Amino acid sequence: MKKSIALLPGDGIGKEVVEATVEILKAIGEQFNHQFQFNYGLIGGDAIDQKGNPLPEETIAICKESDAIILGAVGGPKWDHNPVELRPERGLLALRKELDLFANLRPIKTFESLLDSSPLKKEYVDGVDFVIVRELTGGLYFGKPSERIVRDGEDAVVDTLLYKRYEIERILVSAFEIAQKRRKHVTSVDKANVLESSRVWREVAEEVAARYPDVTLEHMLVDNAAMQLIRSPRQFDVIATENMFGDILSDEASMITGSLGMLSSASLSSGGLHLYEPVHGSAPDIAGQNIANPIATILSAATLLRQSFGLEEEAKAIEKAVENVLNSGKRTADLAEGGKSISTKQMSEEIINAL
Amino acid sequence: MKKSIALLPGDGIGKEVVEATVEILKAIGEQFNHQFQFNYGLIGGDAIDQKGNPLPEETIAICKESDAIILGAVGGPKWDHNPVELRPERGLLALRKELDLFANLRPIKTFESLLDSSPLKKEYVDGVDFVIVRELTGGLYFGKPSERIVRDGEDAVVDTLLYKRYEIERILVSAFEIAQKRRKHVTSVDKANVLESSRVWREVAEEVAARYPDVTLEHMLVDNAAMQLIRSPRQFDVIATENMFGDILSDEASMITGSLGMLSSASLSSGGLHLYEPVHGSAPDIAGQNIANPIATILSAATLLRQSFGLEEEAKAIEKAVENVLNSGKRTADLAEGGKSISTKQMSEEIINAL
Numbered sequence: 001m002k003k004s005i006a007l008l009p010g011d012g013i014g015k016e017v018v019e020a021t022v023e024i025l026k027a028i029g030e031q032f033n034h035q036f037q038f039n040y041g042l043i044g045g046d047a048i049d050q051k052g053n054p055l056p057e058e059t060i061a062i063c064k065e066s067d068a069i070i071l072g073a074v075g076g077p078k079w080d081h082n083p084v085e086l087r088p089e090r091g092l093l094a095l096r097k098e099l100d101l102f103a104n105l106r107p108i109k110t111f112e113s114l115l116d117s118s119p120l121k122k123e124y125v126d127g128v129d130f131v132i133v134r135e136l137t138g139g140l141y142f143g144k145p146s147e148r149i150v151r152d153g154e155d156a157v158v159d160t161l162l163y164k165r166y167e168i169e170r171i172l173v174s175a176f177e178i179a180q181k182r183r184k185h186v187t188s189v190d191k192a193n194v195l196e197s198s199r200v201w202r203e204v205a206e207e208v209a210a211r212y213p214d215v216t217l218e219h220m221l222v223d224n225a226a227m228q229l230i231r232s233p234r235q236f237d238v239i240a241t242e243n244m245f246g247d248i249l250s251d252e253a254s255m256i257t258g259s260l261g262m263l264s265s266a267s268l269s270s271g272g273l274h275l276y277e278p279v280h281g282s283a284p285d286i287a288g289q290n291i292a293n294p295i296a297t298i299l300s301a302a303t304l305l306r307q308s309f310g311l312e313e314e315a316k317a318i319e320k321a322v323e324n325v326l327n328s329g330k331r332t333a334d335l336a337e338g339g340k341s342i343s344t345k346q347m348s349e350e351i352i353n354a355l
Numbered sequence: 356m357k358k359s360i361a362l363l364p365g366d367g368i369g370k371e372v373v374e375a376t377v378e379i380l381k382a383i384g385e386q387f388n389h390q391f392q393f394n395y396g397l398i399g400g401d402a403i404d405q406k407g408n409p410l411p412e413e414t415i416a417i418c419k420e421s422d423a424i425i426l427g428a429v430g431g432p433k434w435d436h437n438p439v440e441l442r443p444e445r446g447l448l449a450l451r452k453e454l455d456l457f458a459n460l461r462p463i464k465t466f467e468s469l470l471d472s473s474p475l476k477k478e479y480v481d482g483v484d485f486v487i488v489r490e491l492t493g494g495l496y497f498g499k500p501s502e503r504i505v506r507d508g509e510d511a512v513v514d515t516l517l518y519k520r521y522e523i524e525r526i527l528v529s530a531f532e533i534a535q536k537r538r539k540h541v542t543s544v545d546k547a548n549v550l551e552s553s554r555v556w557r558e559v560a561e562e563v564a565a566r567y568p569d570v571t572l573e574h575m576l577v578d579n580a581a582m583q584l585i586r587s588p589r590q591f592d593v594i595a596t597e598n599m600f601g602d603i604l605s606d607e608a609s610m611i612t613g614s615l616g617m618l619s620s621a622s623l624s625s626g627g628l629h630l631y632e633p634v635h636g637s638a639p640d641i642a643g644q645n646i647a648n649p650i651a652t653i654l655s656a657a658t659l660l661r662q663s664f665g666l667e668e669e670a671k672a673i674e675k676a677v678e679n680v681l682n683s684g685k686r687t688a689d690l691a692e693g694g695k696s697i698s699t700k701q702m703s704e705e706i707i708n709a710l
């Protein structure tokens with residue numbers, strides 16, 4: 001198979017974890033006889049520094065010419081005081097909108113060998129296995145007006161939570177499709193006792209559910225969901241929610257496993273060009289030290305192989321190799337709890353050896 | 356001292372926990388020689404059933420004639436399919452707006468004797484002691500438009516996150532005032548990398564911070580805050596945030612202690628008429644069984660005595676009594692982990708005996 005992958009390392013540890021992942025993909029290419037072509041693009045702070053734009057046109061072009069995208073991370077204190085349009089995050093938000101990456105998928109699954117690293121007690125996290133399906137191109141993130149105004153003669157500010165009905169429908173369809181291949185349960189999270197958008201969300205969820213009679217639908221208020229994620233995370237199979245709720249809940253959920261450095265994500269587009277990235281950020285405090293955990297990005301690449309290229313066996317090979325390396329006791333610093341640790345590069349090599 | 360207290364038991368276990376609390380207040384009245392007059396009012400589902408309105412005019416009048424308010428809880432499946440204006444929660448939202456209860460305070464503090472009931476490991480929760488200061492009368496909860504619309508010829512729906520600058524300022528002032536009497540650290544939570552309202556929030560936080568040079572201010576993005584609450588909850592002293600973020604984060608935070616049935620809250624108004632209520636809801640599944648934990652409401656009443664009536668000694672007496680009863684091993688069902696438990700009424704009697 002011949003495929004091209006756009007690589008957007010971005011800022012901070014983004015560069016290191018993407019490099020480590022490229023090595024894995026090269027090894028998989030050799031082993032399984034595929035040709036992966038890598039096209040590098042600038043995004044985030046790096047792109048601001050070099051091109052004065054967090055998402056240069058070339059980067060969009062590079063993505064559109066590729067079959068799939070791997071992103072590292074964007075952001076850092078260097079750009080924190082820039083005007084809004086020159087912030088690294090703008091690059092990511094613009095890319096999501098430009099490529100219509102409307103469905104963000106974050107699997108939350110505990111690793112047997114890392115059960116102890118969770119802040120939660122073992123009996124709460126053991127066996128946790130769910131996916132958060134977050135809407136990614138609508139809601140408060142993109143609604144207009146979003147500006148300072150005068151209201152009743154007073155200084156005020158407004159943001160807008162806007163959803164078109166079809167946007168709600170397609171993300172819920174994604175959630176039900178995913179649930180069908182899993183344990184067939186969708187928890188739709190909203191704030192229907194307060195927001196009109198949530199009441200529409202709930203209606204659409206009911207409509208979509210009627211088309212998937214084998215999947216059960218449960219509605220949960222977002223405040224309750226924030227509790228339930230801690231109180232009994234095993235109850236969830238697929239969580240479907242809008243952009244801002246998804247942002248908050250998925251970061252909360254990432255704590256369940258106690259290993260943020262292990263969590264992958266996929267952002268799926270309507271057109272078939274998908275983006276894969278680790279859940280963690282650019283971690284400027286440890287950038288450039290060759291100590292970041294590359295596994296989240298490596299697992300994101302495994303998902304890429306499965307989802308975008310249909311390479312199930314290759315995806316499994318990576319996932320199995322990661323598991324074996326962890327079982328053998330190898331840890332990057334974030335997982336080592338003060339014990340012996342290996343570097344980013346060493347982790348990548350260990351995984352390649354285990355392939 | 357002669358004072359009147361409006362009692363709004365509401366729905367479900369609201370009635371039971373408020374009754375249990377009235378017994379405590381009567382005992383305190385006798386012991387310390389105060390006259391508390393209790394004025395009952397209808398709110399929520401109960402008010403809908405009896406008056407066709409989740410917040411009848413009489414209830415507002417009763418509150419306004421009183422010196423402080425105790426609320427039980429509102430809501431239940433019976434009214435879940437009512438039209439929006441006839442939902443129990445509407446009564447609560449309308450009351451907040453009517454009385455300008457803009458500052459919701461939720462202390463999160465672990466009880467020595469209940470440390471083990473948290474889903475989090477002991478070493479994470481031991482010593483946790485912070486307050487969430489949530490804005491309660493602005494933002495997405497009340498902004499207009501909040502309605503179904505047509506946009507670009509398509510069905511859509513909009514909600515509005517609106518804040519006047521003074522609303523942001525006064526809640527931050529509350530947070531800094533509280534921090535001054537505590538460990539002098541405010542964590543201001545926003546989503547300034549996405550929302551214009553958060554950028555104004557951040558500016559105002561800086562302005563207010565300049566007036567409290569003894570208090571340190573830290574900004575934290577809401578998604579990160581959702582992680583940090585689990586990862587290292589001890590870092591927090593005072594968390595200040597807007598309405599919706601506060602709703603989600605405070606429910607999440609309530610899981611830290613592992614004892615939702617213990618958590619009290621106060622909602623403070625500009626005019627001096629404050630409302631006190633447990634954090635938990637109406638729990639329809641256990642309503643009417645005399646098994647609900649009344650301690651959250653009892654501790655809310657202690658805060659009432661301190662905050663609204665300046666009765667520090669009386670407040671302390673209640674808090675001490677609760678602690679002693681817990682230390683003696685007495686538990687309501689929610690805390691008993693399947694072991695021996697006592698009823699709502701028995702818990703109230705135990706606390707009275709310990710006064």
Ligand SMILES: CC(C)[C@H](C(=O)O)[C@@H](O)C(=O)O
Pocket residue numbers: 089092093247548549578
């Ligand atoms: C960087 C930021 C704009 C982004 C978001 O809020 O969506 C991030 O937190 C995420 O979850 O991918």
Ligand SMILES: CC(C)[C@H](C(=O)O)[C@@H](O)C(=O)O
Pocket residue numbers: 193194223444447448602
């Ligand atoms: C009942 C509901 C409207 C309310 C809210 O969202 O504010 C509740 O969740 C709370 O936190 O007091």
